[in-house]
Amino acid sequence: MDISPAARHYVRRLLVEHPAIRSYINRDTHPLGMKEEYLERYIHLEHLTYPQLNQLEFIIELHQKIRINEPHQTHQLQRLEQKIFDLLGIELPIAPHSYNTIENSPSSCDWLIKPQNDPSRHEAATLSEYYHYFRKITEVATPHLDKMLVTNYWLLTRPRESWLAKIQVAQFYNPTFKPPDQLLAEREAATLQQWICDFIQHCCRILPSLPRLLLAANIPCQLLWALVG
Incomplete structure (x- = not known):
């Protein structure tokens, strides 16, 4: 390849x-x-x-x-x-750039981080927004993996925090479900982002191209950043 x-x-x-x-x-x-x-x-x-x-x-x-x-x-x-x-395998030092010389076709990316140099920081987010991300990721992964496998991976990678019990994985397949428009604390948003990252990494054992598929589906870059390693 x-x-x-x-x-x-x-x-x-x-x-x-x-x-x-x-x-x-x-x-x-x-x-x-x-x-x-x-x-x-x-x-x-x-x-x-x-x-x-x-x-x-x-x-x-x-x-x-x-x-x-x-x-x-x-x-x-x-x-x-x-x-x-x-x-x-190229040994090169990190070099400063003005990042304005490469010409590319337009594309979209919801880069939601604050203007600091820490991509793990979060803007105010709601539970409804994260349900949208869960559904979108599930929608992208399911055609390539068995539905039962996708569901099991969501359950397997769910962080062990009691407040996550109210998030039903079955609703990730339900586009008509209306979750509460609850504002998330930064710690809660970070927990959901970690759940998404762990799920994607688990799927990558079988489907290594999943991060690229999600990027093409316009999943926000901040949700994929941790996959860089």
């Missing part, structure tokens, strides 16, 4: 922007100069397993969405770049 041509192109663009790579290429007498094809020498995928290739594609797509929609989130973007380079 290989990554998509679009993902390879994006990696080459990240490489050509990195100061260390740019400096090296500028000194090189290779006739291709700064052409992106020359950067292929840095992209090695042979050592990656199938789940790692899926993770690489997911991180690339997540970086692209955040860069388009929230370019001021430089800390998150730099961390994603470092993870991409680590997976490729």
Whole structure:
């Protein structure tokens, strides 16, 4: 398995922007100069397993969405770049960027974090909003996994907190269910986000492409951030 041509192109663009790579290429007498094809020498995928290739594609797509929609989130973007380079086996220092040079087609991403450098922080959220996320994630996962398996994974990964007993997994399949519009405390929202993360990671044992499917379904980036590792 290989990554998509679009993902390879994006990696080459990240490489050509990195100061260390740019400096090296500028000194090189290779006739291709700064052409992106020359950067292929840095992209090695042979050592990656199938789940790692899926993770690489997911991180690339997540970086692209955040860069388009929230370019001021430089800390998150730099961390994603470092993870991409680590997976490729490239030793490069974290470099500052102005994240405005890559041209991409528009896409949407509900990046709900506050303007600090901590993606685990939460804006005020409601239980109704999280029911929507649970239903959407269930909707994406169920066609690829057995419904009973999806239900069991939700139950298996549910945090052991008493207040979560009122959240019925059966309602994740019911689009007409109207949960209370209860405002969540930051700790409660963090607990629900951890539940979602644990569920996705459990599903990834069978369906490694699930994070990418969720990203394509416009699940908020903040709910997927913990999957970066």
